[in-house]
Amino acid sequence: MLPIEEFFPLLTTPRKIIIxxxxxxxxxxxxxxLGLYHFLIQFSHTVTVxxxxxxxxxxEWMPGVNTVVDYEANKRRCHQxxxxxxxxxxxxxxxxxxxxxxxxxxxxxxCTKILIDHHQQPQEEAFNYGISNTGKxxxxxxxxxxxxxxxxxxxxxxxxxxxxxxGVMTDTGSFRFPSTTASVHxxxxxxxxxxxxxxxxxxxxxxxxxxxxxxxxxxxxxHRMDVLYEYNTALMYIPKSDLVKFDIKTGDTEGLVNYLLxxxxxxxxxxxxxxxEERKWSFRSKxxxxxxxxxxxxFEGGGHMNAAGGRSSDSLENTVKKFREIIKQYENQxx
Numbered sequence: 001m002l003p004i005e006e007f008f009p010l011l012t013t014p015r016k017i018i019i020x021x022x023x024x025x026x027x028x029x030x031x032x033x034l035g036l037y038h039f040l041i042q043f044s045h046t047v048t049v050x051x052x053x054x055x056x057x058x059x060e061w062m063p064g065v066n067t068v069v070d071y072e073a074n075k076r077r078c079h080q081x082x083x084x085x086x087x088x089x090x091x092x093x094x095x096x097x098x099x100x101x102x103x104x105x106x107x108x109x110x111c112t113k114i115l116i117d118h119h120q121q122p123q124e125e126a127f128n129y130g131i132s133n134t135g136k137x138x139x140x141x142x143x144x145x146x147x148x149x150x151x152x153x154x155x156x157x158x159x160x161x162x163x164x165x166x167g168v169m170t171d172t173g174s175f176r177f178p179s180t181t182a183s184v185h186x187x188x189x190x191x192x193x194x195x196x197x198x199x200x201x202x203x204x205x206x207x208x209x210x211x212x213x214x215x216x217x218x219x220x221x222x223h224r225m226d227v228l229y230e231y232n233t234a235l236m237y238i239p240k241s242d243l244v245k246f247d248i249k250t251g252d253t254e255g256l257v258n259y260l261l262x263x264x265x266x267x268x269x270x271x272x273x274x275x276x277e278e279r280k281w282s283f284r285s286k287x288x289x290x291x292x293x294x295x296x297x298x299f300e301g302g303g304h305m306n307a308a309g310g311r312s313s314d315s316l317e318n319t320v321k322k323f324r325e326i327i328k329q330y331e332n333q334x335x
Contacts, residue, residue: 056251140167
């Protein structure tokens with residue numbers, strides 16, 4: 001994988017470009033994709049954002065989201081777009097399998113592939129150019145850096161600023177996580193100078209849910225949470241019946257794992273949700289406990305040191321039982 005700076009000279013020649021991200025895109029995935037989209041179209045490129053799956057309703061307000069193509073709902077069209085593409089940007093994922101059913105078409109694509117990502121252990125051999133920086137707060141911050149470093153910072157408009165702010169805000173936990181460096185604040189200051197209005201973005205992301213989600217969270221906190229004080233760990237397990245009962249949609253469980261770390265003394269929060277095809281894990285930690293390694297070693301996952309995900313093909317009951325056994329190995333690290 002060549003340094004992304006070597007791609008800069010190709011920016012100004014109009015091409016057919018695809019931008020894609022991980023399945024069930026969050027604020028950073030959609031924000032970085034649309035931020036890059038609004039940048040590239042200024043060079044007369046033909047640009048299409050393809051999402052591997054659907055996305056949360058709280059992202060529907062974002063500038064340009066109406067142009068995003070859902071792969072699962074438009075496979076034939078997406079296959080044709082990928083086959084005809086000259087350039088493919090892959091944002092906010094480190095390995096191609098995180099695009100779910102889109103993995104094979106992306107692997108087979110003959111076009112130039114570019115990675116911009118901040119997760120650990122990237123699949124470098126799959127890309128022609130790229131940058132992977134785990135020290136960055138978000139892929140949105142990296143897209144901002146990409147635009148500025150390319151010499152075209154003057155093209156950052158309000159649409160780009162809105163999209164990039166969304167991803168930085170969500171991936172830094174509204175600027176409270178350790179990844180919120182001085183460079184993040186300098187970026188936000190620049191976006192504010194352009195005219196960014198940050199309060200409406202916060203309202204769209206965090207204050208835009210239906211009543212049933214709040215009742216679902218109450219059910220989860222009251223009946224689906226165990227606190228393992230001997231391991232400074234809080235565990236939550238959500239059966240499929242709860243998702244059906246409260247009509248939970250994509251994005252409604254976003255951020256639920258963070259509640260677990262609000263309990264005094266907790267160093268690890270883990271939530272597993274019973275999805276149709278698999279059980280999906282989210283892990284969050286405080287301090288030096290590395291959930292990226294934990295997820296990779298035990299639950300076919302990975303991510304960042306203090307935030308990671310995983311999966312299991314076992315039943316919900318068995319995967320929870322497995323977690324309870326595994327966590328005993330980490331008693332000393334979690335003290």
